[in-house]
Amino acid sequence: MRCKTFAVTFLCFLCFATANAQISSLERGSSLSVEDNSDFLTSPDKSFTCGFHGVGTNAYWFSIWFSHSKDRTIVWMANRDKPVNGLGSRVHLSRDGSMVLTDVDGAIIWKSSTNSSSTTAPAERAELLDSGNLILKDPSGKILWQSFDFPTDTLLPNQYFRKSNKLISNLGRGDFGTGYFTFYFDNDNVLKLMYDGPDISSLYWPDPDYNVFQKGRTAYNSSRVAVLDNLGSFLSSDQLQFSAFDMGLRVKRRLTMDYDGNLRLYSLNSSTGLWVITWQAMVELCKVHGICGRNAICIYTPEPKCSCLPGYEVTDASNLNLGCKPKFKRTCSKSEEEKFVQIPQVDFYGFDLNYTEKLTSIDDCRELCLGDCRCEAFSYRLNGEGKCYTKSALFNGYRSPNFVGSIYLRMPTSVETPSLVTKLNASDTCRSTEVQKMGSASMYDNTSKRVRWIYLYWFAIAAGAVEILFILSGWWLLFRRHGGAAPVEDGYRVISSQFRMYRYTELKKATKHFKEELGRGASGAVFKGVLEDERVVAVKKLADIYQGEDVFWAEVSTIGKINHMNLVRIWGFCSEDKHRLLVSEFVENGSLDKHLFPPNFLGWEERFEVAKGVAKGLAYLHHECLEWVIHCDVKPENILLDSNFEAKIADFGLAKLTQRGSNSSMFSRIRGTKGYMAPEWALNLPITAKVDVYSYGVVILELVKGIRLSNWAVEDSEEQEAELARFVRIARRKIQCGQDSWIEDMLDPRLQGKFNRSQAEKMVHIGISCVDEDRNKRPSMDSVVNDLLECED
Template sequence: MAHQTVVSSSKLTFFFMFVFSLCFATANTLNRGSSLSVKNAHSDLLTSPDKSFTCGFYGVPGRNAYWFSIWFTNSKDQTVVWMANRDRPVGLESRVSLRRDGSMVLTNHVDVTTIIWETGTGSTGVDRAQLLNSGNLVLKDPNGTILWRSFDFPTDTLLPNQPFTKSSTLVSNLGRGNFGAGYFNFYFDNDNVLKLMYNGPDISSLYWPDLDYSVFQNGRNAYNSSRIAVLDELGSFSSSDELQFSAIDMGSRVKRRLTLDYDGNLRLYSLNSSTGLWVITWQAMAAPCKVHGICGRNGICVYTPAPRCSCPPGYEVADASNLNLGCKPKFKRTCSKSQEEKFVQIPQVNFYGFDLNFSVAISIDDCRQLCLGDCRCEAFSYRLNGEGWCYTKSALFNGYKSPDFVGSIYLRMPVSLSVHTSKPQYSNASIPCKTNGPAMYGTTGKRVRWVYLYSFAFAVGAVEFLFIVSGWWLLFRRHGSAVTPVEDGYRVISSQFRRFRFNELKSATKNFQEELGRGASGSVYKGVLEDERVVAVKKLADIHQGEDVFWAEVSTIGKINHMNLVRIWGFCSEDEHRLLVSEFVENGSLDKHLFTSNLLGWKERYKVALGIAKGLAYLHHECLEWVIHCDVKPENILLDSDFEPKIADFGLAKLTQRDRLISMFSQIRGTKGYMAPEWAMNLRITAKVDVYSYGVLILEIVKGIRLTSWLLEDIEEEQEAELTKFVREAKRKIQRGEELLIEDVADPRLEGQFSRNQAAKMVKIGIACVEEDRSKRPTMDSVVKSLLECEDESYIHSSH
């Protein structure tokens, strides 16, 4: 009897285990005749077999609103990638059903006969719905044929291997937590080119690719009408219009998404599996303020340093509950000739489009008269580029402030309007933007009179100014930002980046006692801050030179954040003192491990080569501004405790506008031996100068010695010849296919403990990078791809 009880118990246990495993195995399937309900939203879920994606009803806490959605299971905020009813949320009694006729429908809680959304697959033989590992919700017939898929109806996100075609459009959300269809679109235009467009209630305006260049100057092709694009699993995007880009962390086993964010920027994200947070690995718009429509009518986008919306003098926020609706004038615009009018100048501000008139080589007075003579003119733009370009404007949209804009906007308004220009009018600001205050023209006929001239830039010692700034800071810190990034990974490091007092850094470094290194732009000292952070403090030597270098670096600081770049914590600009405060990197510079008795192993060498390539690729292709470092050498590569490389010293960096084809420097910059030939040949300077320097560096990493001992200038020609000789011999052996090539060039101190394939790959990359013809040099993006192909190989012991 006891034996029978044990047997029965075992059978019962087995039965329950079988049922449990069956339920577990079919968690990604909804059979015909079944449904998912909002009421059971926590349990009525479809999960992909690998648990990466979940499909069900997604609700916002505190709101009786639900969306039938697909989201990333393991992201911290359960990021939504697809929605069926983004503009028609449903309530608690709603459900989605796979009906007997094969149609999947969403019905609301008020009237089950009212269909909110459906797949339109009735009478097609659909018998089940499944959520795949790709995040694709599909409807299949009994044979497994897919008859409908969510991949064909994207919302704001494109997933890896999801085809993007001529019938596809990504539409942004309205705002953070507001899933309704927004105003920004990503799509194939009629000319076969992928574009970003603002399609708002007032205007429609294209803003990407760069409107100042033709299709071909932007690197696109308008003649392939197939209109197909895809993001692959490695993080590489390619399109029929020849748009190509890659994630900076390109490789497998990483969850990614390409999302058109509610601020109008298209961004590629990678999921940090340990934190559940997203990291931006590529974005379309280098300058977020160039996104059209972001600040509405009359609004101006400014950097503080994060992008924020502001109202110009004489204007106020149109709707405090929706800051993207822009600003409204505080005056009534009339065409009465009896009304005296003036113009308020805002330097370095432009409004794109809506030009009534474009005139070249005219004076600012003539430009002003053109605007006054046209009742439709609300402002005029005058560019100080040597020719006097004049644009009169019928409307003010797409406003932005940029130090690269060599001109001003002049706003037309009544003389009777009292305009207080000493306070920037941010729609929802935090830190006031330091700009030159507007100068005002009061105009009666041809008479011009200056009324006000304010300056915000460094009015040190002005007690009233400091009082006002303090008041602004206390007031604005209570508010959020108007044009804020949409993910934590994008937030500018303003919370960590700060201004230091000189005495504070003097104390932290014990009066600059421990010197870590010395370069052309200054010396670096070790310090410990009050919060016990160990830092490196760079003290710029020459005041005149140092200030130029200092501001070049500071302008880069707020835009750059990458694991292979040294993190800058802050700066000091006090009297004649110019200092930068950065993270302290434990293992010092690469030269101390590569060219000394401190032997660097092969695994570390390959990690260093790949990390430097990733950092430079980020600078050249992915960060907020294109950056050319101009002085890539072992002394500027620092190694952390895990021998992860970090590129340092951006004092010689040159910021260039994204998509610009040329960048001219006024003087030769860099270090002899690592400088590309175009420096000496007085050619235009591009990112390929960094590629050349990287080529020299990666060959030195393989060989373990300097190929050009640039420290010894008296025998410079001999050492230049040595690099040339090495490259020539390596090319000859590669062409002959000689097997002993790698053994001949690799560092003998490694005693054969290295990967032949990796070493050969590095040598080939190095040779390609130091081509005299820069057009033959690869991009750093392609170098990263090449190195990743054999990243996981182990080293092989040589046998002699």
């Protein structure tokens, strides 16, 4: 009886195992059915699965996906625009050697085109390889067809990308239809990203404002081929090179043209099944063309969001990407009175009716637009000279606090616009128009002001010099280290400026066993080091609170994407066992406190430049950086000065790393330094970017006074009062009393009168507003930048 029971059990087990067996190949004449949930092809190492991928109740795609990713991430599709029915649909290897996908009614939805001919045998079998490549082979083993030759939106390691290939995005999250964003080789042999939508086509990467060579590419190689290798390094014939920050073997990766228009390299976390972004083409997503449609602008809130212009309304409330339509009827009647509505720090790319090389006044630009019936708006820029662009259409709009210009919308005077929007009447001959607050605080910045010409002239020269130096340095490094195209085996040394993961032994050697300590704080100690490529770096050994390797990788990659001239550049990181380290640029002159406070001394010009630089860096973090970052510890010790005394904010990513798992506005522990911490830390209020504004206020007032305002002062009554409170109290009283020499009394006496009065007054006013106990009364950092720029000589 026991033997009989065992036999029945064993037979049942065999039947169950057979029914759920994973098929490694499909023979000619065989098929996979959409109705059989176990009908799949699986790669030998079980990494990839090929079969029917369903969404909803009755839509299926013949696809290949990562077996171990949490969401079964698809890497290839045969019928992305034609899903098949959940009943009766199947894919089979036909007698002529073609793989054929048929719907429930027998209609052919897709068919492979093999290389077989009358002189060659048809495909005998279909196999799914460990690389994720689906192939059709003849009896001799020759590959007649492969999915690698027909990518959809994803490129896999060792899948060659050629001039005939394109990566085309999906329409949206969960919508597998062919989208509008494309990665491809253009006719000039250069890899590009393009928006090809129903209304317009527009290239946006590499930055179209620069030529091919300025972006480190070359058009002089017609081979047009690129490949992503197993280490995570991408190499192309146009000299585009980039690498995953976690370069190395045994990591599953994919390069995907995402539905939001960004090209991203992903690494799979094998323990969680989740993907980590290890490189991306676009850091500022609002600069992706076509993302918001006609008459709309992309803003950061802090995530990218599409908003309509004043005088316009949403075209389709269910899809903001379709843009906006005017609330008025556009005519060319000269009898109709028109006005121009100014929106500062907003630009629209393309569709220029004209561009003037010579110096142009805003009045001339306005008249140029009024004289052309096609003109819907004009862009006027103040970056060393007046630049005028009249626009026939408004696409690719974005707002940036770093954009020194405005867009002026043309519309009838009868159209109602927000009362605080600056209006420039068509008949107005005034050459000076004040930029005021714009409509909604979530859509526009709170305070934007005209910038003085002389500052912008020097700013343009400086920016141009930095750009030229950057380009020359990049070319020098590229050819010095590689000569021409770098071989795949170069691994970690592909590009010296690439954010990447370092080995602990590398950093131990670079710092000579962590010999020269530069500084120490609550988050860890910093050591000086020299890498193998001779770069001098600062290596920070993070405190033991930084745990969880996979989360650390994900979050530190965010910091690596942040790049601004007033932020210390992060070159990479190390995460091995218990070791957590950050590798950043070495800043020659050390921290601000070592130069500002007695017995040291910093001149007024340097102090003002530091105030501007720190404000710009924080404005980038708060308003423009895709990954919204609150610093939480702005103080002189975290403000470094380079060889030109340009300010660079350090440790700007550590707050993010320590707060994993918490809400964006709530922190699990108090961060910051006594004297620079905003009141909301003590009051247990939600933490926002306004804590950085408060800390900045303390720093800018210290720049004015030249002493620590976090110390305690003793009054004549022998009562103690914080230096900061005392400074603010006295300054407010002097300002209210209208004393002519009040600013001289508030300044560092060591300056001996060598300062700019308007700059000093502005810094005091800004500092007082920044340290207001009511955080709602504190300004935003981009408005602080604008106020300081207004004070330029």
